[in-house]
Amino acid sequence: PAMKVLVFAGSTRQQSLNRQLARVTADMVRASGAEVTHLELGDYDVPLYNGDLEAQGTPPDVVRLKHIFFEHPAWIICTPEYNASYPALVKNTFDWLSRPVAGNPEWSDGYKSTRGKVVGVLSASPGALGGLRSQSHLVPLLLNLQCWVTPQSYALGRAGEAFDAEGLLLSDRARGAVQGVIDQVLFAAQRLNG
Numbered sequence: 717p718a719m720k721v722l723v724f725a726g727s728t729r730q731q732s733l734n735r736q737l738a739r740v741t742a743d744m745v746r747a748s749g750a751e752v753t754h755l756e757l758g759d760y761d762v763p764l765y766n767g768d769l770e771a772q773g774t775p776p777d778v779v780r781l782k783h784i785f786f787e788h789p790a791w792i793i794c795t796p797e798y799n800a801s802y803p804a805l806v807k808n809t810f811d812w813l814s815r816p817v818a819g820n821p822e823w824s825d826g827y828k829s830t831r832g833k834v835v836g837v838l839s840a841s842p843g844a845l846g847g848l849r850s851q852s853h854l855v856p857l858l859l860n861l862q863c864w865v866t867p868q869s870y871a872l873g874r875a876g877e878a879f880d881a882e883g884l885l886l887s888d889r890a891r892g893a894v895q896g897v898i899d900q901v902l903f904a905a906q907r908l909n910g
């Protein structure tokens with residue numbers, strides 16, 4: 717069966733560069749023979765984490781997200797860089813994902829939806845470094861969630877000029893680098909889930 721890959725961006729902005737990169741990446745993953753779910757975090761109603769709120773019951777969309785992340789052995793995340801790190805949206809999403817669901821034995825293990833996942837990290841930024849500094853914080857977060865992060869990653873710099881009118885990546889070098897990450901994600905996910 718085809719490997720199931722979850723592709724998502726750490727931005728909900730309409731004109732988000734990382735959402736564009738996620739769209740291109742999802743197409744390339746599909747062309748590589750895998751089954752792709754392109755997740756839009758903006759479609760889910762996930763409040764800022766608060767333990768009192770959680771005590772009243774885990775928000776239904778958090779439980780939905782747990783199912784989606786759990787069902788995909790491989791993920792590719794396209795993260796923006798905010799102040800040399802990743803955005804609060806990304807942290808908040810993973811903080812909720814890492815929590816057990818009270819009263820739900822199916823989700824008593826907090827790391828059930830993240831443990832053992834193979835994750836490729838991409839970033840995009842209008843700046844020259846492409847959000848590279850977000851990655852050096854995101855990788856330890858993913859490791860703490862017990863993910864396997866691929867050795868190769870890619871930061872798309874000058875991302876405002878990187879896409880054509882159809883939203884495709886203009887440069888062969890950028891496409892090759894994204895494909896390199898995809899190849900490693902599929903390689904590792906197939907071996908870990910063989």
Ligand code: FNR
Nearest residue numbers: 727729732733734796797798799800841842843847
């Ligand atoms: C930014 N931006 C930014 N860019 C960068 O390369 N390094 C940085 O440290 C920051 N810091 C930062 C902080 C905050 C609060 C904002 C709102 C933005 C710019 C950022 O890369 C740019 O807005 C991207 O377009 C955001 O990603 P999306 O939404 O286009 O995917």
